[in-house]
Structures are given as structure tokens and as C-alpha cells.
Amino acid sequence: MSQKKQPRKASSTPPAKSVPRRRWLRTGLGITLAGSVLLGVWLVYLDAQVRQAFDGRKWALPAKVYARPLALYPGLLLSPQQLESELKWADYRAAADAGRPGTYSHQGGEWQINRRAFPFWDGQESARQIRLSLVDGRIARLADAQGEQPLIRLEPQYVGGIFPTHNEDRELIRLEDVPPVLVAALIVTEDKSFFSHWGISVTGIARAMLANIRAGGMVQGGSTLTQQLVKNFFLTNERTLTRKVQEAFMSLLLELHYSKEEILEAYINEVYLGQSGRRAIHGFGLGARFYFGKPLQELSTGEIATLVGLVKGASFYNPRRHPQRAESRRDLILGVMQDNRIISAAERIRAAGQPLVTAEPRREGQREYPAFLELAKQQLQQDYRLEDLQNEGLRVFTTLDPWVQYSLEKASVAHLQQLEAGHPDLTNKLETAAVITSVDGGEIRALLGSRHVTYFGFNRALDARRPIGSLVKPMVYLTALKEGEYHWGSRVDDGPVTVEGPQGKLWQPRNYDEQSHGEVPLLDGLKRSLNQATARLGMTVGIDRVVTELHRAGVLSEVPSYPSILLGAIDLSPLEVAQMYQTLASTGFLTPLRSIDAVTTSGGETLSSYAIRGRQVYDPALMEWLRYGLEQVVADGTARAVGRALPQPLAGKTGTSDDIRDAWYAGFDNRHLGVIWVGRDDNQPMAYPGSRGALPIWLQTFRDIGTEPLPPTRDLVQIAVNEQGALMPDGCRAGTPYPFPKSWLDKERVACDADGAPIKERIRSWLDWLF
């Protein structure tokens, strides 16, 4: 069989050389065809990728969060320190003539502020030259170019963003708003043939290769601006041939579909220019703000050259970390700018002669407020999807008052250091949290989640739930006063208390001073924060009723109906405590604490605005009556340190939990309520009760922001009370006068005491004055 096959095989087989060649040719053709198909498919895929990413919204734009704008108006209480601080925090600079937007000047009390144009929640406002006079800490006169004005808002401070997971931040800017000098400098530095190539530049690559061969390594890239954009926008930093080829194809496709101007605008907004903590700084708009504290349009020639120089290496040429290196790079770029006639020789010499000055990186205008931001984010998520907050470039106007926040942070940090100095074993162990709100509107003006004010982390103001100690006592006294049988002069026994629990467990609270004080007026129980008197009172009026009042005042957490809650064995966050005291401070109006004022789109369209809402849950007269007790705590009780330092009607309550693990203070004046907590994260005792641990923070903060005394009560009358707590008739000289709601005027009175004198004597003294 094999012999037969051999000749046939020989006769049908072509010459030995041509068989592999044809096969090779066929295979080659096949591969080429398949390769072309694959390449085509790949290009279609790349094309789709390029167009999809470039046609719609190019970037996930984080929501920008702003503090409240400072509203200036005649009569406003405003210290020069606050005004100057707020201007600096909004990145305004002192300048002799305040001639450019973003600058200010002052001589004595006469201020000139050149406010930038700004898109407020209710619309864009153009730049304004503001003139104001400060006299005795108030605005006496306010005017702009049009004359006297009743109200002008300052640009609000940026307080943070709600970032997507990659934490990229940028300020989008249109090409027509970019200084032409910057565009020109960028092109001559990075890609001189930008307007003539098709996405890749053969001459550029050749030039770079030559330079690299000469240097014996990679010293120059041949990438065009388009390639750089493609790399940053679509690809990774991986340095492989495949990626380089992909970059080249995508650059060609990008140039095919989009104009040079569109590509340039995208580049200007995409380019990476540095890092600030978790935030990646992208684009020249944000770069200008970040490095120089001003909008792109306000940059000097030298600053423009510095920014352009950063493109080559944001970290290597960082003007803050490597000022000399950055300055050399700036001067080099200035030289290139002069060579290309973008600037004159005189301009180059002038710009190069100026020192490289950058804005303080940790300045208020660029720092974030983690605790407040977290709360704002939580509250925004009631109305907005997180995805939209992270991507749509929304503008969020909040209630944060930077001056109040600054004062609170300063006071907290300083006081914790002082406390730790007194107890070195506590060093770096104490923590704090605080909430400050406006009394009438429930707007959150300041929020502190930690002594490390700029770190994102555990937010104690929202999430640390700690026993509130004696901060609960006003609610026990409120329950008693509301009942109608008790008043501030009623007697209550401060003797030892023993309550048997369900399993026979005894609850025997003791006073802070370990003493019993016998029968005391109700008022003393509150102002001296007597545990035994308060526990007895609470047991008498009923624990359940106290719990009801806690919820009525705004406590949402579950409160168990145990005797120990009467002395504050209730775990609440500082924010919840603030909510409860807010109701007391606002004469019984329960208003949800709020951090958001308005939200607009990136284009300025108002999406939502928020205003006061709530409901009256207590009779204002009852609240005034309770407030009297809280005023006495400050005037003459456990918070008398406040009364001594600020001798005016103010209300407050100290709080300390068992074994001094938590120190609290809650207090209010006519404008603000402040709740302060100090303690340890490990919940160990820490030696300082509320009056020494938390109160001083409140006191220093309120000193700095200024206090307004509580107004006189409107609905209370004075009635004398005898030693037994019974009401006495008008005119008795004896007895102690206490305030009462007018409804008590009709209550039964006892006769004057033996030494009580008739009212006639007092009347005669009035008549004496008149005649």
C-alpha cells in the first residue's frame, strides 16, 4: 500500500519551495484580515469609549458646600476681627486700594471690600465695591457704588465637598474664562504644535526620542496635549507599548470628533495639579484657588507660569514643598513665554523678580469641616441621592457660621490642653464634641466631632451616645412645674433616697458633695444640682411623665422608664441633647435642627430651600418659668462661673455622669444655644465634672462670639412664698418672692407670717417718690 501511494503523492505535489510560501501567504493574509477586523472592532470600541465619555458630563463633580454668607446690614454686631477673618477665609486679600475683586482695605473703622461676583442661592450677583463703617463694633453705614444699601452679602466660605470615592475635586471653567496668557503659556510649554497636529505629533515623538537617546534614559515625553488628556481621562499611568498605542489611537479619534477648543477646555479642567489631604486637585480653576487663594482670572503672570510649570510634575514642582524648584521652573516658563512673545521682556523681568508667594494650604478657605460636612451630607440625603451629591456639581448653602465654628474650635482645643496639663495622665486621652445652634431657628451654627477638627473620623457630636447626667434635670423640674402643684418655692426633701428595682436591686443616688441638705426649695434642687432632691421629685411626679416630656422636647431615642434616668442615665449624642435644649431655649418651639439653607444646580438654579418649621410643644409661660430656674443655675448655682464672667441673664445647666466619665454643659443666651461634651473614648473616669470640663469651653466660645442677655420674662409675676413653700398674699414683707405664671394668681394663699408687714409701707415709698 505504501508503495502505491508514493508516486501519486509525488506527481500531485507542487515544487517543494512553493508549498510553504503559499501556505505562509494564505496564513499571512488570514492573519492580516483577522487583525484588520480585530483592529477595526477595537477602534470602534475605542471610538465609542471616547465619544461616550466626552459627549456627556465629563467629570463627576462633587457638591460644593458653603458656609452661610455673612449678611452685612446697618446695625449688625460685627467686630473688625470677625470681618477681617471672614474675608480671609473667603480668600480675600488686603490691598491698598481694594481695586480688584477679592481684595479689601481699611483705615480705622472705614472698610472697602471689593466683593467678587458670586452665584448665591437666589441668583448670580455681580462684583460690588462695598464701603462700610464700623463704629463701636457695629456696622454704622453700608454702601456700594449705587449709594446706601440696606443689606449686602459677602461671598461665603467654601467648607468642603461631597466627593465621589476617588476624591477628585475641580472647579470647572470655560475656555473663554481662562486668561489667554495661560492658554498660550500652556501650549508653548507642553505642545507647541497643538493647533496643527492630529492628536499625535511625529516631530514631537522624534524630538523626544532623540533627547532620550542622548540622555541614555527617559527624560522627555513626546505626548501632545491631546495624548496627555487621553492618558489622564481614559487610561492609567501604565507605561507599556499597548497603552501607548491605545493612547495614540484614542488621541486621533478625539481629534477626529472634537474641536481643538473643546480638547483644550477639557485638558484645562482635567490636568492633575496636586493633593490636599484626601482631595485630589484637578484643573487650573481649582489649582489657582488652592495654590494662590484666588480665582484663575485674578492670577498674576508669575502665578500663571508657576501653575503651568506644575503640569510637568505636580509633586516635584509643588511651590509649597519645593519653592526653589518651583521658582526655577516658573522662571524657565516665563522665559519661554517671552521667547514666544506672550509677554514682553519687561513683564518677564517684573514677574521673575517677584517672590513666589502661595496661599497658606491649611487656611480656612481650603480646609474642610468634617463633622459639619457629615451632618450636612446626612441631612441632604433626606432629599437627594448620594450619587447626585457626588456627581452633579450641586452647590449647597449651609447654616455654618465660620466665626462661631472658629471660636468653638479654638476654645475646645485650648481647654483640653489645659485640662491635660492639670492631669498629665490624661494627655491625649480627652475628647470633645459640641453643637451650637441659633436659639430661634434651630440652625446649626457650629459642630465639633473631635478635638482634631480637620480629621475625618468618628463624629462624636452625632454618633457618641453618652449618659447625659444632670443635663436631664431641667426635664424633671419641667415635669413638676407643668403638673400645676409645684413651683420654684415648693419644698422638696433632699434626704437619702432608696428605690427598689424589679429584682430587688436598690438604687441609692448620692449628692455630688456626699451630703444631704434636708428640705430645700425646688429651685435649690436645680441650681445646686442636688441628686437626692431631684430623684425624689422625679419619683413623686412619675418617671413615665418625665419620659413623656423628654420625648415631647425632641428626644427621639428610646428612654427606658428606670429611676436612674431621673439623674441622667440616658445615653444621648450631643446633637440629641442640643435638640432637647433647643426646645427649652426657644420658649417651647420644637424645631428640627437644620444644617442646610439651600441647594442649587451648578448652573445656579435653585433646587430646594429650607426655612424655619416646627411646632409649639410647650406653653411659652411654662418655658419662661423653667428658664428662670436655668438662669439661677448660672447666676448662683453650679454654673456660676458663667454668671461671674458674663454678669447678665443667661441660662445653663452643668452635667456630670457617674464616676465623672462625662462632663457636659448646655447653655443659651438670646441668640445661641451651645452643648458641650468632654470625656474619654474608652469611657473611663476623667477627673473633671461638667463645670470644669465642659463649661469653660462654652464660656470662652460665647465670650468670643458675644452674648446677648435673655430678655425679661413677659408672662411671669412675683409671688412671695413662705418657709413651707406656701403662697403668701401680696404685700407681705416676709417670704421669698418667686416668679409664677399669671395663672397662679388665683391660687389659694396663706396668711402673712407673724413678721409680715402690710403693703401700705411700700406704697408710701412710691408716693414719696412721686411727690
Added chain:
Amino acid sequence: MVRLVVLTALLLLAGCSTQMVNEADLQTPVYGSEHPAVISLMQDAEQAGGEQQWNRALSYLDQARRIEPRNPYVLVRQAEAYSQLGEGETARSLLQRARIYAGDDAQAEMMIRTVESGLSRSPVITP
């Protein structure tokens, strides 16, 4: 004796200051304030209300409220704005609040009653 005369005169003046209010008074805006910023914001709110932009009106009024937190005329206008937005309960709460601060102010009381009586009817904020 002079003091007695002065006191009597003051008392008489105080009596005379009690205003008689009628519906016609409500046709002209009453701001309950001489504060230029508050008046300016209330006028902005009037304009927004006139354009049926009640959320915007509410926000202007809220800014006025921050300057004068206990001005019943601001609160009653906010109640009116809430009423226009269909938030009757909130409107009622703010009217209650306005009444607390109105005290003996008959004109404020009249405005409160007007809004109360027709929570969803014609606005009190006159453009």
C-alpha cells in the same frame, strides 16, 4: 408733682398708641420693623410671592427672621408662604408662634387671623 404730670402724660400717650385696625390696613404692607434690611428682605419676599415663588419668598423671610427672630410680621408671612405651599400644619404652628410675639399688637393679630381664617385662600403678602 412734676413727675406725676410726666407719668400721667406718658400713660395717656400709651393709651392713644393703641391702634384700631381694619381690613383696609392689610392692603398696605406692614413690616413691624424699621430695620432697612428686614424691610428689604420682606419686599423681596413680596415680589417672590407675587410671582408665586413661595419657596423663594420663604427663604427671604427666613433671612429677615434671622435679623429679627421675633418679629410677628415676618412669622405670619412665613405662615402664609407655607400655606400657599400646602403645608397647613406648619403654617398653623408659625401663626401660633407669631401670636406669642405679637402680644398686644392689634395689627399683627389681625394679620394672623386673616391667614388663619383662610389658610389656602388669597395671600396676605401683597406684591
